[in-house]
Amino acid sequence: MLxxxxxxxxxxxxxxxxxxxxxxVGEPSFRQWEKAGEFIKRSHxxxxxxxxxxxxxxxxxxxxxxQHFDETELASETLRKxxxxxxxxxxxxRRTSLSFSHHEAVAxxxxxxxxxxxxxxxxxxxxxxxxxxAVQHYKLKLDVPELSEEELKRTDEAVFxxxxxxxxxxxxxxxxxxxxxxxxxxxxxxxxLISHLKKVATYYFGLVRKYDRQxxxxxxxx
Numbered sequence: 001m002l003x004x005x006x007x008x009x010x011x012x013x014x015x016x017x018x019x020x021x022x023x024x025v026g027e028p029s030f031r032q033w034e035k036a037g038e039f040i041k042r043s044h045x046x047x048x049x050x051x052x053x054x055x056x057x058x059x060x061x062x063x064x065x066x067q068h069f070d071e072t073e074l075a076s077e078t079l080r081k082x083x084x085x086x087x088x089x090x091x092x093x094r095r096t097s098l099s100f101s102h103h104e105a106v107a108x109x110x111x112x113x114x115x116x117x118x119x120x121x122x123x124x125x126x127x128x129x130x131x132x133x134a135v136q137h138y139k140l141k142l143d144v145p146e147l148s149e150e151e152l153k154r155t156d157e158a159v160f161x162x163x164x165x166x167x168x169x170x171x172x173x174x175x176x177x178x179x180x181x182x183x184x185x186x187x188x189x190x191x192x193l194i195s196h197l198k199k200v201a202t203y204y205f206g207l208v209r210k211y212d213r214q215x216x217x218x219x220x221x222x
Contacts, residue, residue, distance in 0.1 A: 045099065051079065052083050052084075095118050098118060102128060105135045109139075117135055121134075137167075
């Protein structure tokens with residue numbers, strides 16, 4: 001049984017969870033210890049969505065909601081991120097088998113795209129790093145060129161390992177460029193840089209995709 005005390009401590013049968021640790025109450029059984037651990041694990045996995053939903057509900061329903069926080073808390077990047085992700089990915093599209101980081105990775109996408117990518121993550125049991133890379137590839141919406149079987153025969157695994165490094169480097173470069181303060185730069189310069197980088201990424205990503213159909217190259221590829 002879970003109880004929230006007046007001082008906001010949480011009491012589970014046999015244990016009390018405080019701000020600074022856990023206190024044992026009486027002589028809890030092994031099953032009670034297990035139950036406390038399950039609650040702690042679930043809380044750790046869910047707290048970011050809890051906070052995000054709580055913030056969005058407060059903003060929507062109470063004019064004075066911001067008075068609950070001081071200026072430092074409101075400016076917190078962590079709270080802003082949790083609030084934004086919870087707003088962009090509502091509960092109806094969330095997956096209990098995936099982490100908050102998985103949902104954060106698709107938050108910029110349209111609803112149907114979020115569903116498609118989260119389905120893929122669930123189906124393939126993708127970890128956070130692999131899924132983030134898959135979403136990066138998807139966002140580029142690359143036009144993948146087709147290569148003949150003869151062209152593929154002239155390649156080897158060492159070449160394609162280098163190709164994957166090129167793909168990842170191109171994606172990282174595009175992300176860095178898009179974060180720059182382009183409002184102070186002529187728009188043509190931005191378009192030129194990103195357009196040319198995407199052309200390079202498209203070519204190398206095409207090589208990797210075609211080869212991967214014949215032989216598994218990397219779990220990080222879509």
